[in-house]
Amino acid sequence: MSAFDDLLAFQRQTEALSSVAERLGWDQETVMPRGATEQRSEEMAAMESVLHERRTDPRIGEWLDQAEPEDTEDQRVLDLIARDFRRASRIPARLAMELARQTSLSQGLWAEARANDAPQDFLPVLNDILMLKREEASALADGGDLYDALLDDYEPGATQAEIAALFDAMRPRLVALREDVLGADHQPQALSGDFPQETQLWLARTCATAYGYDWTRGRMDIAVHPFSSGRWQDSRITTRVVETDPFNCIYSTIHEVGHSSYELGIDPDYAFTPLGRGVSMGAHESQSRIYENQIGRGRAFTGWLYQRMSDAFDGLSVPDAEAFYGTVNRVTPGFIRTEADEVQYNLHIMLRFDLERDLIAGRLDVEDLVEAWDARFLKDFGVAVDRPANGVLQDVHWAVGLFGYFPTYALGNVYAGCLNQALRSAVPGLDRFLAAGDAAPAVEWLRENMQRHGGLYPPRELIERAIGGEISEAPLLDYLEDKFTGIYRL
Amino acid sequence: MSAFDDLLAFQRQTEALSSVAERLGWDQETVMPRGATEQRSEEMAAMESVLHERRTDPRIGEWLDQAEPEDTEDQRVLDLIARDFRRASRIPARLAMELARQTSLSQGLWAEARANDAPQDFLPVLNDILMLKREEASALADGGDLYDALLDDYEPGATQAEIAALFDAMRPRLVALREDVLGADHQPQALSGDFPQETQLWLARTCATAYGYDWTRGRMDIAVHPFSSGRWQDSRITTRVVETDPFNCIYSTIHEVGHSSYELGIDPDYAFTPLGRGVSMGAHESQSRIYENQIGRGRAFTGWLYQRMSDAFDGLSVPDAEAFYGTVNRVTPGFIRTEADEVQYNLHIMLRFDLERDLIAGRLDVEDLVEAWDARFLKDFGVAVDRPANGVLQDVHWAVGLFGYFPTYALGNVYAGCLNQALRSAVPGLDRFLAAGDAAPAVEWLRENMQRHGGLYPPRELIERAIGGEISEAPLLDYLEDKFTGIYRL
Incomplete structure (x- = not known):
């Protein structure tokens, strides 16, 4: 197997797992029993953890260095993988976790604040998220x-x-x-x-x-x-x-x-x-x-x-x-x-x-x-x-x-x-x-x-x-x- | 974190992923569009691959060696993890893959043979599975x-x-x-x-x-x-x-x-x-x-x-x-x-x-x-x-x-x-x-x-x-x- 093939095989499994995570989200919004929210959030977190590990797997960097595209389609595949790898690698694990935690928490707080027409209950949370997103943007922008x-x-x-x-x-x-x-x-x-x-x-x-x-x-x-x-x-x-x-x-x-x-x-x-x-x-x-x-x-x-x-x-x-x-x-x-x-x-x-x-x-x-x-x-x-x-x-x-x-x-x-x-x-x-x-x-x-x-x-x-x-x-x-x-x- | 805590945290995520895989099976049997079978089998295989890797992760053996149970409940947890780890580790990866492949294939062949009342179409496949299961049993039995x-x-x-x-x-x-x-x-x-x-x-x-x-x-x-x-x-x-x-x-x-x-x-x-x-x-x-x-x-x-x-x-x-x-x-x-x-x-x-x-x-x-x-x-x-x-x-x-x-x-x-x-x-x-x-x-x-x-x-x-x-x-x-x-x- 060439580095290109290894990379594609690895990516294939990541895509399949990502599709599973998306299906889990569908389940939650359509058919999931309403008492299962805590369990589902732990399941989603486990999937995200597996996916994050794969998206930042250092082998991707090595494969990308060695892979030899045969045509422009191969090249585009490599570009897209490289783009995701670069983005995922630039975000510190601590920040990714904190963002996941905060945004999963804040969705409920937002819904409550909206129902109560109470922006003051939500704006401090939004400020926390904004600060995290600015930090993420800095990491991603690399000076831009x-x-x-x-x-x-x-x-x-x-x-x-x-x-x-x-x-x-x-x-x-x-x-x-x-x-x-x-x-x-x-x-x-x-x-x-x-x-x-x-x-x-x-x-x-x-x-x-x-x-x-x-x-x-x-x-x-x-x-x-x-x-x-x-x-x-x-x-x-x-x-x-x-x-x-x-x-x-x-x-x-x-x-x-x-x-x-x-x-x-x-x-x-x-x-x-x-x-x-x-x-x-x-x-x-x-x-x-x-x-x-x-x-x-x-x-x-x-x-x-x-x-x-x-x-x-x-x-x-x-x-x-x-x-x-x-x-x-x-x-x-x-x-x-x-x-x-x-x-x-x-x-x-x-x-x-x-x-x-x-x-x-x-x-x-x-x-x-x-x-x-x-x-x-x-x-x-x-x-x-x-x-x-x-x-x-x-x-x-x-x-x-x-x-x-x-x-x-x-x-x-x-x-x-x-x-x-x-x-x-x-x-x-x-x-x-x-x-x-x-x-x-x-x-x-x-x-x-x-x-x-x-x-x-x-x-x-x-x-x-x-x-x-x-x-x-x-x-x-x-x-x-x-x-x-x-x-x-x- | 103690070795016991590390082991439990690892196990927790494995249990969550295993629960996700089971939910995927439910989806397949109840609501999945009928044209999605190939995709689903690739998704299931990806989940199984992740789970197999986790179940045979060598760190489990190390944690089990070091973990100190505080009571009989802890001990039972360790026994159950040790049992699964031993079983998973005894089955060669090649055999596990071959069994997964053969049994996923044979289910369709069995259904067809049953519909056609044609045991001769199915018995050779069953024999292959029996041979694999005997091999698995030998690996698990350890002389027993x-x-x-x-x-x-x-x-x-x-x-x-x-x-x-x-x-x-x-x-x-x-x-x-x-x-x-x-x-x-x-x-x-x-x-x-x-x-x-x-x-x-x-x-x-x-x-x-x-x-x-x-x-x-x-x-x-x-x-x-x-x-x-x-x-x-x-x-x-x-x-x-x-x-x-x-x-x-x-x-x-x-x-x-x-x-x-x-x-x-x-x-x-x-x-x-x-x-x-x-x-x-x-x-x-x-x-x-x-x-x-x-x-x-x-x-x-x-x-x-x-x-x-x-x-x-x-x-x-x-x-x-x-x-x-x-x-x-x-x-x-x-x-x-x-x-x-x-x-x-x-x-x-x-x-x-x-x-x-x-x-x-x-x-x-x-x-x-x-x-x-x-x-x-x-x-x-x-x-x-x-x-x-x-x-x-x-x-x-x-x-x-x-x-x-x-x-x-x-x-x-x-x-x-x-x-x-x-x-x-x-x-x-x-x-x-x-x-x-x-x-x-x-x-x-x-x-x-x-x-x-x-x-x-x-x-x-x-x-x-x-x-x-x-x-x-x-x-x-x-x-x-x-x-x-x-x-x-x-």
């Missing part, structure tokens, strides 16, 4: 920018400077569109009624099937916060049911189908290698977003969905497919990111991006965070935050140490805008299929041009190969302006 | 008896000589009872009808609740072959549904509740230590059997069950609770061990025990196994086996290398007989509770006298402490003769 070092974990190669420039270009058009839409004379009607859980789940399964979700390699369960989990032959989705709002269930499902389909669409030869997973959070979000929004909330697909929902619920409060298209895409003022529509979503991200950059750089203290959040929200959205649970306490990310993660959501939207433009031009008759509830031509184009490559190309290169051009915010903004100008008769 | 070395894995301390003597004492009375019952003039009527799945599952859950199954630390799912899985805070049961036979679902459930309750009943302080699991397969089976048979198929509990089932299914084909008690306990000729009643079950075990001892000792060749099985079955049961799927191919055990496992089922029955005698004398009013669908007094007695001790005492000592006397086959046989003489009006 702290925030970029964290961002690199989620969107390899991206920088805050480039994202800030992108966001600056997006903001004026998004703000203008938002104001036009909220002030428009014509406002689409809301959906009212009571929508039984079983029917919602049936519709969600029907939609997943319309997107070609492979039920022999997946399944759907209910979770408090929908997520997808796993890869290769086993990528599962979760959804949730709100009896007054069937769109929550349907579009959460389609969103997670996008994530899962990316993993399931990767070349099977890449399984158990570093190429065998989505290449970045932004790339991942581009799939969930284009499935959910550009495809799923378009006029063609919602026309099909209107008919399915009318049948399933024995009539709807909305008179026809055209009105329903407006209903699905209603823009309303709101505090919560996860409930935001396509127009406002990215503005929520920009707020978080700026605040977390300030926190990491030391320009903003945690004790001033509530004030800073509320001031910025008022400025961006024109409304005062009514209570902390609707403000700084709404997201779990910072509580579990995910600094540098938020911008990947907006990057995903930008990528989805680019991909949608390329897809529409490559498959001109797509809407005829979508109007019949068949997303296969879109899914096939995405699989062929993007999903199957897994980690083979860095994120930016992956998207640019798929769209045959440069990434830009323009297609997303053009699409949004066109869509919402139509819906709101501007 | 081969079969005892295998048996020791499932029932520590037991010997084939002692079990053979026990079985010899049981056989004549069981055979006589079987003949009396099958030849009796009065025969209880069978249950007929169609029993919807949802109602069966509701009844199964109701029965599990009647036994105090802790739903906050467990759950129930459907599996092809019912099993229980997990310990401490998370022990799950599975059941199956046959639409024409609700007893299958109900008594499978109660049986698995017995196994799960044993694990959940262990002193929580023993979690993640070698004391934190049922001490032997026989001890385990004693719990599943006494839950299922002595308690669940008794007149008092079936009286309650009759009412529940009559209500749930809107009437039954059996006229009253007394007739129903006979129906639940019907004895009919049959080829299949897992479908056998209380009277015949142990005769199925004795057949397998004798044949597998001959196989391991080299007195019987695999190529003569079908003939030997069929001859013995005719002799013991008076009926010729009609086809191999109803004969030697019916059980998976040998196909996956479980030689020495079968006798623990009958040992469990003997233990259950002893425990039932002690329980009845300790809780004289038990039947009044059971008649009201409340098994709590029985469960509490079993938890207090047996379950909570986990691995603290060797199996024989555990049972003898619980019953305050010596283990004997007499209570089981007395109970069976009394029960079936009554039902069959002999």
Whole structure:
């Protein structure tokens, strides 16, 4: 066996163990008995300990020194392993343990503080986490920018400077569109009624099937916060049911189908290698977003969905497919990111991006965070935050140490805008299929041009190969302006 | 940290990882997408590899040499760790891998051969496994008896000589009872009808609740072959549904509740230590059997069950609770061990025990196994086996290398007989509770006298402490003769 083969065999087992740990997380969020939390945290800690030991195993360094790649694919595999090894090795074991301990503890404290609307109970904990993350960023940055070092974990190669420039270009058009839409004379009607859980789940399964979700390699369960989990032959989705709002269930499902389909669409030869997973959070979000929004909330697909929902619920409060298209895409003022529509979503991200950059750089203290959040929200959205649970306490990310993660959501939207433009031009008759509830031509184009490559190309290169051009915010903004100008008769 | 503490900390993590591997097995049998089998087998192999490395870690030997137990409980912990370490270390890595490979392969081949009724397709594979198991037994026996070395894995301390003597004492009375019952003039009527799945599952859950199954630390799912899985805070049961036979679902459930309750009943302080699991397969089976048979198929509990089932299914084909008690306990000729009643079950075990001892000792060749099985079955049961799927191919055990496992089922029955005698004398009013669908007094007695001790005492000592006397086959046989003489009006 060559050093390359030894390294790959070792990596293969690490990938398998990491997949086991992820499956354990799925179990915890879906089927685990509620009395098993302590035991599960000890099991997860044991898996993490095994994985950490493997990821920092000094033999990896030796194999990397000796391995001789035969082609660019081998070279990419080595680059990805080297990157993870370098990152894992730079973080002192003491810091890794402390971060794991603190963030596992703080998740419960955050949930409690949010439920009690009591930021003062949580901010000291958040400050501890921020200090640890800054220490981690210093270790990773090796003299470079702290925030970029964290961002690199989620969107390899991206920088805050480039994202800030992108966001600056997006903001004026998004703000203008938002104001036009909220002030428009014509406002689409809301959906009212009571929508039984079983029917919602049936519709969600029907939609997943319309997107070609492979039920022999997946399944759907209910979770408090929908997520997808796993890869290769086993990528599962979760959804949730709100009896007054069937769109929550349907579009959460389609969103997670996008994530899962990316993993399931990767070349099977890449399984158990570093190429065998989505290449970045932004790339991942581009799939969930284009499935959910550009495809799923378009006029063609919602026309099909209107008919399915009318049948399933024995009539709807909305008179026809055209009105329903407006209903699905209603823009309303709101505090919560996860409930935001396509127009406002990215503005929520920009707020978080700026605040977390300030926190990491030391320009903003945690004790001033509530004030800073509320001031910025008022400025961006024109409304005062009514209570902390609707403000700084709404997201779990910072509580579990995910600094540098938020911008990947907006990057995903930008990528989805680019991909949608390329897809529409490559498959001109797509809407005829979508109007019949068949997303296969879109899914096939995405699989062929993007999903199957897994980690083979860095994120930016992956998207640019798929769209045959440069990434830009323009297609997303053009699409949004066109869509919402139509819906709101501007 | 002392050597004892180091050893316990190491063991704790091994126990956690082993619990993860078991949870993965549960996932595979209940919720895993069917297209994920290859991936899962690679994940399981990775877990096994990690576990094998830990179980044979040379540091365990050093810690064992240096550890100073403070009391008999510490000493027992050390003994159990030393036992596992010795066993794991005696098996060459090559043999362990080959056994894992062969038995994972052979399970599918066995299932296929059984489906096709084609023993000739499977016997060569079985012979390979037998040779590997004999090699393993030689390594473990260290000059001692081969079969005892295998048996020791499932029932520590037991010997084939002692079990053979026990079985010899049981056989004549069981055979006589079987003949009396099958030849009796009065025969209880069978249950007929169609029993919807949802109602069966509701009844199964109701029965599990009647036994105090802790739903906050467990759950129930459907599996092809019912099993229980997990310990401490998370022990799950599975059941199956046959639409024409609700007893299958109900008594499978109660049986698995017995196994799960044993694990959940262990002193929580023993979690993640070698004391934190049922001490032997026989001890385990004693719990599943006494839950299922002595308690669940008794007149008092079936009286309650009759009412529940009559209500749930809107009437039954059996006229009253007394007739129903006979129906639940019907004895009919049959080829299949897992479908056998209380009277015949142990005769199925004795057949397998004798044949597998001959196989391991080299007195019987695999190529003569079908003939030997069929001859013995005719002799013991008076009926010729009609086809191999109803004969030697019916059980998976040998196909996956479980030689020495079968006798623990009958040992469990003997233990259950002893425990039932002690329980009845300790809780004289038990039947009044059971008649009201409340098994709590029985469960509490079993938890207090047996379950909570986990691995603290060797199996024989555990049972003898619980019953305050010596283990004997007499209570089981007395109970069976009394029960079936009554039902069959002999």
